[in-house]
Amino acid sequence: MAVAASTEGVPLARVPRSRSLSAVRAWIYCLAALVVLMVAVGGATRLTGSGLSITEWRPVTGAIPPLTEQAWVVEFEKYRQISQYELVNKGMSLSEFKFIYAWEWGHRQLGRLIGLVFFLPLVWFWVRGIIQGRLALTLLGIGALGGLQGAIGWIMVASGLEPGMTAVAPIKLALHLTVASVILACLIWVASGLKDRSGAASREVRTGYAPRILVGLILFQIALGGLVAGSKAGLTYNTWPLMDGALVPPASALFVVKPWIENFVDNVLLVQFNHRLVAYAIVAFAFWHVWSVRRKDPASSTAGRAAGMAGLALGQMALGIVTLLLAVPLWAGLAHQVFAMAVLAMAVVHARVSKA
Structure with a gap:
């Protein structure tokens, strides 16, 4: 007597494994969403000037905020010893300090939550044997990152606690944002690779390395955006x-600072100009990619994703221009930063699914 060999086109032997990997994929996408939230809260922390409000690094005990008025006074006194208070926020009230402290504490707490969810x-x-081999090593690598x-x-925070400093070092802020973006890209790459597309009816065309180059350009642009944010270059040349x-x-x-190499970090004119140039390059490359794919098969899934990517890149550039013209209000700065993560995530999915 014949036994049914499949369920909706998937062999019976693969159904439990497929369902297990679906759970893993959902978990990784949940982690990716938390990373995006972390970037958003980090952006708000920076834009509200809250990042130096907690002057100690206590990975475990720091999870508990001040619970009494006396504890708040102690924390406030620590903040009053640093240059940011003396040079920027002198005369700040305790209630105002509690506001900036809440942003930084929330940012660190979210980091702890991501650690647990991971x-x-x-x-x-x-333990259940669902994650093993190469997938296990990849996830461990992401965890180490x-x-x-x-x-x-x-x-990064310690750089802003140095005498005379009122903010964190721009290059360290850029590194912090870039590593967060790399973690997001890795999570999206792994999760999108776990989807079973064996029965998919989508039409794909070969793209070469263009989608991966696009991912690299976006990561580079995010790093430049970190320099713009860290040096407050968005508040000039509006x-x-x-x-x-x-x-x-x-x-x-563009190269007024000596030695010339330091202009790429310390000269706000060059920092912002580089960010503009790479934005133009990304949009031009994305639209060239659409044209290249559509020449092969305009009705393919690849062409659809490429067009979506080009639209997102153009939208992000437009949002960046609005943010600049308005001199970086909180809502626009956050929207620009979070939308960059969406552009990166879409680019990674496109690169993962496309045929080289």
């Missing part, structure tokens, strides 16, 4: 398309 399900899936990110975050009255500022202004 570690506990990982152990459960591993997450631990490193926590250390980078404290190194015109577009001209910058300081010119489409391309003169070299004498």
